[in-house]
Amino acid sequence: ADVKKIAVIAGDGIGPEVVGEALKVLKKTEELFGYQFETEHGLFGGIAIDEKGTPLPEETLEICKRADAVLLGAVGGPKWDNNSKELRPETGLLGIRKALGLFSNIRPATVFDCLKEASTLKPEVLEGTDLIVVRELTGGIYFGEKFRREGAGGEEAVDTCVYNVTEVERIVRQGFEIAQTRRKKLASVDKANVLETSRLWREVVNRLAPEYPDVEVEHVLVDNCAMQLLRRPASFDVIVTENMFGDILSDEAAMLTGSIGMLSSASLGEGSFGLYEPVHGSAPDIAGQGISNPIATILSVALMFRLTFGYAEAAQSIEDAVKAVLDAGHRTGDIAVDKSKAIGTEAMGDLIIAAM
Amino acid sequence: ADVKKIAVIAGDGIGPEVVGEALKVLKKTEELFGYQFETEHGLFGGIAIDEKGTPLPEETLEICKRADAVLLGAVGGPKWDNNSKELRPETGLLGIRKALGLFSNIRPATVFDCLKEASTLKPEVLEGTDLIVVRELTGGIYFGEKFRREGAGGEEAVDTCVYNVTEVERIVRQGFEIAQTRRKKLASVDKANVLETSRLWREVVNRLAPEYPDVEVEHVLVDNCAMQLLRRPASFDVIVTENMFGDILSDEAAMLTGSIGMLSSASLGEGSFGLYEPVHGSAPDIAGQGISNPIATILSVALMFRLTFGYAEAAQSIEDAVKAVLDAGHRTGDIAVDKSKAIGTEAMGDLIIAAM
Ligand SMILES: CC(C)[C@H](C(=O)O)[C@@H](O)C(=O)O
Ligand SMILES: CC(C)[C@H](C(=O)O)[C@@H](O)C(=O)O
Numbered sequence: 283a284d285v286k287k288i289a290v291i292a293g294d295g296i297g298p299e300v301v302g303e304a305l306k307v308l309k310k311t312e313e314l315f316g317y318q319f320e321t322e323h324g325l326f327g328g329i330a331i332d333e334k335g336t337p338l339p340e341e342t343l344e345i346c347k348r349a350d351a352v353l354l355g356a357v358g359g360p361k362w363d364n365n366s367k368e369l370r371p372e373t374g375l376l377g378i379r380k381a382l383g384l385f386s387n388i389r390p391a392t393v394f395d396c397l398k399e400a401s402t403l404k405p406e407v408l409e410g411t412d413l414i415v416v417r418e419l420t421g422g423i424y425f426g427e428k429f430r431r432e433g434a435g436g437e438e439a440v441d442t443c444v445y446n447v448t449e450v451e452r453i454v455r456q457g458f459e460i461a462q463t464r465r466k467k468l469a470s471v472d473k474a475n476v477l478e479t480s481r482l483w484r485e486v487v488n489r490l491a492p493e494y495p496d497v498e499v500e501h502v503l504v505d506n507c508a509m510q511l512l513r514r515p516a517s518f519d520v521i522v523t524e525n526m527f528g529d530i531l532s533d534e535a536a537m538l539t540g541s542i543g544m545l546s547s548a549s550l551g552e553g554s555f556g557l558y559e560p561v562h563g564s565a566p567d568i569a570g571q572g573i574s575n576p577i578a579t580i581l582s583v584a585l586m587f588r589l590t591f592g593y594a595e596a597a598q599s600i601e602d603a604v605k606a607v608l609d610a611g612h613r614t615g616d617i618a619v620d621k622s623k624a625i626g627t628e629a630m631g632d633l634i635i636a637a638m
Numbered sequence: 639a640d641v642k643k644i645a646v647i648a649g650d651g652i653g654p655e656v657v658g659e660a661l662k663v664l665k666k667t668e669e670l671f672g673y674q675f676e677t678e679h680g681l682f683g684g685i686a687i688d689e690k691g692t693p694l695p696e697e698t699l700e701i702c703k704r705a706d707a708v709l710l711g712a713v714g715g716p717k718w719d720n721n722s723k724e725l726r727p728e729t730g731l732l733g734i735r736k737a738l739g740l741f742s743n744i745r746p747a748t749v750f751d752c753l754k755e756a757s758t759l760k761p762e763v764l765e766g767t768d769l770i771v772v773r774e775l776t777g778g779i780y781f782g783e784k785f786r787r788e789g790a791g792g793e794e795a796v797d798t799c800v801y802n803v804t805e806v807e808r809i810v811r812q813g814f815e816i817a818q819t820r821r822k823k824l825a826s827v828d829k830a831n832v833l834e835t836s837r838l839w840r841e842v843v844n845r846l847a848p849e850y851p852d853v854e855v856e857h858v859l860v861d862n863c864a865m866q867l868l869r870r871p872a873s874f875d876v877i878v879t880e881n882m883f884g885d886i887l888s889d890e891a892a893m894l895t896g897s898i899g900m901l902s903s904a905s906l907g908e909g910s911f912g913l914y915e916p917v918h919g920s921a922p923d924i925a926g927q928g929i930s931n932p933i934a935t936i937l938s939v940a941l942m943f944r945l946t947f948g949y950a951e952a953a954q955s956i957e958d959a960v961k962a963v964l965d966a967g968h969r970t971g972d973i974a975v976d977k978s979k980a981i982g983t984e985a986m987g988d989l990i991i992a993a994m
Contacts, residue, residue, distance in 0.1 A: 403759060437838065
């Protein structure tokens with residue numbers, strides 16, 4: 283049988299709880315669909331700092347490298363916030379992206395009907411919003427040279443933003459390809475009126491566009507995009523952009539859906555390998571209480587099924603089960619209107635499994 | 639008498655029309671308050687490219703330098719969008735900021751009661767929103783070295799983001815000082831978990847904070863800020879941030895007020911000198927039709943009165959007049975619910991003058 287290897291990185295805060303429920307869902311798909319999964323667990327983030335003295339132990343990286351996909355919970359927390367750079371969970375996050383070559387971050391901003399009211403946007407503005415931000419994840423100012431030096435104005439800090447055509451081309455192509463499977467609209471976001479990297483970016487987009495004649499391309503300046511996401515969110519289909527802009531815009535887009543606690547994400551490299559994680563953070567304030575919402579992590583498994591394994595049927599069954607449970611009125615505390623009726627993490631996981 | 643010199647740069651698109659109405663207001667304040675203004679007009683932006691072969695002619699810069707303040711309409715338009723870098727209106731904008739040392743951009747995000755409905759945010763979320771973005775304007779990735787080179791991955795583009803402590807200190811101090819005149823809350827926005835310039839920024843904020851013990855400081859990561867502006871806009875008072883983040887966040891903040899066509903801005907240097915302009919652009923699509931909204935430019939004059947001249951009474955009279963005209967139901971097309979009742983640029987200017 284075709285055994286799929288999944289590296290499981292529970293991480294910090296609510297990470298272990300939500301990943302626990304996702305693993306139950308994974309197990310259920312073995313029963314229902316005859317799949318076989320082999321999981322291997324790795325330490326990562328704050329817990330790895332505590333136990334191994336580094337946020338990304340070599341061993342964890344090895345586990346990921348021999349896997350077909352990675353399921354990540356969440357990392358970070360106040361405990362490690364004042365650590366030096368090498369001993370911070372984020373450094374592990376940047377390190378794993380680079381080490382695994384995960385150059386593309388896919389962030390669907392989906393509006394869940396039952397959560398529409400949770401958005402701060404007017405329902406009529408949100409109506410029809412269904413967009414994906416495709417963010418470049420291993421280049422730009424995140425990974426360029428950084429240093430301090432003495433200058434005329436005293437101590438000086440420097441960050442370098444670098445992109446080469448190869449890096450831009452592969453992420454832009456991914457934007458075009460995803461747009462082709464959807465409403466065929468690509469918004470390429472840059473700051474070409476100021477940045478050289480953006481001018482290179484725009485040249486590449488314009489050069490590739492004729493290869494995707496069915497896709498309508500729009501160049502949007504990043505400041506304008508931050509506005510248009512508020513004004514006409516439903517008009518966007520696929521947004522492709524560089525690392526820093528993508529960080530900001532994908533969070534803005536997620537928040538405007540009102541569904542941020544429910545959103546999954548994928549970070550992809552060449553081939554079918556991918557790392558899957560919920561968009562929300564490690565929520566240390568509610569960790570260990572069994573009240574966190576496992577849905578975003580469970581939906582990350584569905585995304586893994588679609589994008590890495592090609593298990594579309596099982597992915598659909600997970601997504602349908604989530605929808606059915608929500609439609610039946612079940613809510614964890616974060617999305618409950620009546621908090622007194624909120625159910626816990628495990629109860630939510632069990633209901634979803636039962637509905638599959 | 640104390641004659642104030644104002645450099646007037648009408649610019650492109652609707653720039654000349656809206657500046658024309660602002661000048662009428664200026665004149666009216668001479669009558670009402672006995673002020674004396676001397677205006678000198680300069681070419682800038684697209685029109686300067688057409689007539690002088692450069693977006694920022696030396697002569698215009700001289701006019702600005704001998705003035706006490708600059709009133710700017712708007713620059714840019716599709717006509718110049720595909721020009722080479724040196725022949726683009728934005729290059730003039732960046733050039734004038736640098737040449738005049740305008741390191742601080744002040745962008746109030748004000749909600750006009752009568753326009754509340756125009757926001758895409760729910761009224762209850764917007765309730766109480768009144769914030770100012772203080773954006774660093776002459777440093778960071780906008781002005782660092784930019785170039786192309788050949789690398790292993792083909793052609794490569796590089797932008798450099800540089801900040802020294804002096805630059806950070808002066809803008810951060812301005813943030814603290816403005817907060818002291820308001821609700822005494824300062825949100826310093828950075829990406830200190832990734833960028834060296836942000837870590838320097840945060841160090842400076844933490845070092846200066848004890849000098850402003852009455853101001854409550856919050857460090858917010860830029861991605862989180864993009865979210866929190868949507869979730870809890872009313873909780874922000876003053877946001878201080880670097881150039882690129884400020885570009886994105888000030889536009890996001892402006893858009894969420896629903897009043898973007900009505901917002902003014904100031905760009906300040908050392909001392910009282912400042913450049914004042916509406917937040918909206920040159921709107922080439924409606925230029926020359928006499929239907930543009932002059933209110934943002936008129937309010938920019940009020941801001942000039944407050945921040946450069948210390949003419950608080952006259953500033954108030956302009957702001958009150960604008961409010962009275964809006965309360966009486968007069969609207970230009972951009973803010974009219976019933977477009978058939980919209981009035982033109984000049985009519986709006988005349989009504990405001992009459993109400994002063
Ligand atoms: C934690 C941080 C380094 C990270 C990023 O900026 O990429 C996070 O915001 C994200 O989007 O995954
Ligand atoms: C036109 C552009 C260079 C400019 C900027 O990015 O500063 C504009 O967006 C602004 O905010 O004034």
